[in-house]
Structures are given as C-alpha cells and as structure tokens.
C-alpha cells in the first residue's frame with residue numbers, strides 16, 4: 385500500500401499538483417507525527433504544565449495547545465470557551481482577567497473525574513499562559529497551536545504572531561517545523577498566513593459523515609494550508625490519498641486507543657493527535 389502511495393506521489397509531483405503557493409511551508413513527509421492532544425491528556429489534566437511535561441518526557445513530536453484569550457488579552461491554554469469543565473470556576477474565559485483566571489485550580493477536576501489516575505500534584509496546577517509554556521519549554525519541544533474561537537477574540541492571531549516572534553519560534557529548521565498552527569476557522573488561518581507565511585498551517589474539519597473535499601476546496605486550501613486535520617471516524621484511504629495528492633498532509637484527531645493509532649498508520653496519514661503519547665512508541669518511524 386505504501387509503495388502504491390509513493391508511486392502516486394511521484395505522479396503527482398510530475399503532474400504539478402502539489403501546493404501552488406510558494407509561501408506554503410512543507411512538513412516532512414517521511415515522519416508519522418505523534419501530536420500530544422492537549423498534552424498527555426490521558427494521564428494528567430489537559431492543558432496544564434504537567435500534562436505537557438509528561439508528553440515531552442514521552443518524546444512526542446508536538447505538544448498540542450488550544451488557545452483562548454482573557455479579558456485583558458492574554459493567550460491561555462484551554463480547550464473550552466468556558467472555564468467550567470477544566471477548572472473549579474464558572475463562566476467564560478473572556479470575562480476573566482489573567483489575574484482572576486490564575487486563582488482557579490486546573491487540576492482538581494481531573495482527580496475527581498478520574499480517581500484511578502488521581503495525583504495530588506495535579507491540584508497545584510493553574511491555567512498556563514502561552515508565554516509561560518514558551519518560557520518553560522523553549523526549544524525543547526515543538527508546538528502545535530490551535531486558534532480556538534477566533535471569532536470572539538479580536539486580535540488573537542496578531543497576539544500569537546507577536547509571541548512567536550518574541551520567542552524566536554518563527555524560523556526554518558532542518559528537521560520538523562518548530563511551530564504548526566491549526567484552526568477550524570478558515571478566516572483566522574488566512575489572516576495568520578498573511579502575518580506569518582513562514583509557518584505551516586493546518587485547516588481543521590469536523591465532518592459529520594464521510595469526509596469529502598471538492599476541487600475548489602483543494603484549490604482554496606492550497607493557497608494557505610500545509611495540511612488538514614480531520615476526525616478519524618470520517619475518513620477512508622481514498623480521501624486521505626486524495627488530500628495528499630493535492631499537496632496536503634493529513635493529521636487525524638482524536639486517537640483514544642492503540643487500535644486507532646495503528647489503523648491511522650496503516651491509512652498512511654501523516655500524523656495523529658493522541659491523548660496517550662505512549663501509543664506511538666511501537667510504530668515504525670521509517671518507511672518500509
């Protein structure tokens with residue numbers, strides 16, 4: 385199957401069907417990326433420093449960080465627009481100043497929800513800012529950052545771009561890109577592309593049924609995206625190869641068990657968002 389795919393890729397390159405925009409940043413095709421979904425969220429409270437630490441120790445390719453923004457314009461790591469699910473507070477992130485948000489506990493909920501995984505250390509966790517994450521990990525990890533809810537956060541893209549510049553994270557590397565930016569919101573990604581074309585962007589899709597993209601979808605994606613992120617239950621091999629032949633990497637979310645990660649590898653996708661980063665340990669990394 386992999387041989388067939390490589391033949392198709394070569395035919396594609398000869399036919400010139402890869403990304404058309406010279407500013408689209410490639411992501412190495414020869415590596416199956418393990419992306420720690422919300423940190424090592426199977427083991428620790430998502431989007432906390434300890435969840436990212438565990439992912440880093442598991443030697444993942446990327447730590448995934450969903451972004452929300454406080455009332456005073458600070459980017460913080462959180463999946464939901466509201467703090468209710470993952471802290472002991474209530475209400476919208478946008479209604480909290482950073483100082484107020486920092487009073488919340490970001491780990492107790494996990495111990496209550498998953499007593500078998502509970503750890504008293506988790507109860508020391510607070511909501512991290514993106515800047516704190518950059519200061520903590522520096523160059524030691526690669527970052528896969530999602531612009532969440534950009535419609536409600538004016539200037540979110542500019543703020544992310546400014547932070548990436550401040551920490552010298554917008555640069556070409558010989559290995560994997562240091563930063564990948566993702567969003568379900570196309571406008572947010574095209575705005576970001578205008579700011580920082582040196583960064584690879586992933587357009588997320590949430591297909592309700594079978595994944596499908598039209599010729600015009602691909603043409604549009606090729607102007608700003610290096611790949612797509614798609615829910616695993618919606619895809620088949622034809623869809624994945626079609627996307628790849630159109631010059632797009634395919635990353636699947638969200639992998640919850642070892643069978644799914646092996647299936648994803650067999651499907652020739654380019655990477656997976658996984659809650660348990662150790663699932664990837666036994667996968668071959670070189671093409672056979």
Ligand code: G3P
Nearest residue numbers: 450530566613637638657
């Ligand atoms: O970003 C990929 C995947 O994380 C999208 O789902 O809801 O976990 O952000 P979600």
Ligand code: CA
Nearest residue numbers: 448449450530
């Ligand atoms: Ca995400």
